[in-house]
Amino acid sequence: MNSAPRKAFVIGHPIRHSRSPLIHGTWLETLRIEGSYEAIDVQPEALPAFFDKLRDGHWAGGNVTIPHKEAVFALCDEVDPLAQKIGAANTLVRRPDSTVWGTNTDYIGFLNNLDQNAPGWSENLGSAIVLGAGGASRAILVALIERGIKTIHLLNRTRDKAEHLSKALGTQIVPGDLTDFSKLAPEAGLVVNTTSIGMHGTRFEKLDLTLLHKSALVTDIVYTPLLTPLLADASSLGLKTVDGLGMLLHQAVPGFEAWFGARPTVDAALRWRVEATL
Ligand code: ATR
Secondary structure (H helix, E strand, C coil): CCCCCEEEEEEECCCCCCCHHHHHHHHHHHCCCCEEEEEEECCHHHHHHHHHHHHCCCCCEEEECCCCCCCHHHHCCEECHHHHHHCCCCEEEECCCCCEEEECCHHHHHHHHHHHHCCCCCCCCCEEEEECCCHHHHHHHHHHHHCCCCEEEEECCCHHHHHHHHHHHCCCEEEECHHHHHHHHHHEEEEEECCCEEEECCCCCCCCHHHCCCCCEEEECCCCCCCCHHHHHHHHCCCEEECCHHHHHHHCHHHHHHHHCCCCCCCHHHHHHHHCCC
């Protein structure tokens, strides 16, 4: 049996801003596991050769980030059906028979973040509003469907994209325009921002959060800044909020467990460490 320390990676291009080495490095340290996790810059044209090396057993597996999340599909030997639905893989596992299995842990990260920070959020939810129909919204929609949310209003500046996702993912998803928010807000128990609005302090121009019920939960998958204008506005109205950093931390758990054989926890110490780098 091979007892050499296990190695994992995150590949992307560029890769220097990834927080994954800090997250996995912290867990390796706290769980006293002899292993390593490295960030590797892989150009798109070098991806097939990287997969050859992965099959050869150089690593137990790793994470995949922009721009490779879709491209790795064609190179994996097997892909988890939920990752297929999401249309992207962010986690690779090299199996003992030298095949590579791809999965997507963003949807688990999203659900576990809300479960940890707003327990019971999905009970008697009514409907959910998801803002944005880009790449990042697919994992959130799949997560909400998996959790059994019956009505998910998908509002996007470009309505066509919302309609396309509704057709691709299911009839629970009701497409609409951002201006429909006012009409839908009173019945919504959850609002999720998946658009890039919020990064660098940008804000939605016409989103009247005062129309939400006082028990509604507002969450953002943007975590730079941690307190986006949307979350700040919701919070000042007394609404419950959950920031996007927890999703990043929780999505890392299944990969770590698959590569290193121990299930890590997302705790305050890890959060502080990562928060300090934002
Ligand atoms: P990602 O893969 O991170 O989701 P994306 O595919 O570029 O990135 O999607 C960005 C999302 O933010 C889209 O829903 C986009 O709306 P459009 O589909 O209409 O482009 C949304 N978005 C970005 N800037 C926006 C703005 N200023 N106002 C409204 N929506 C915006």
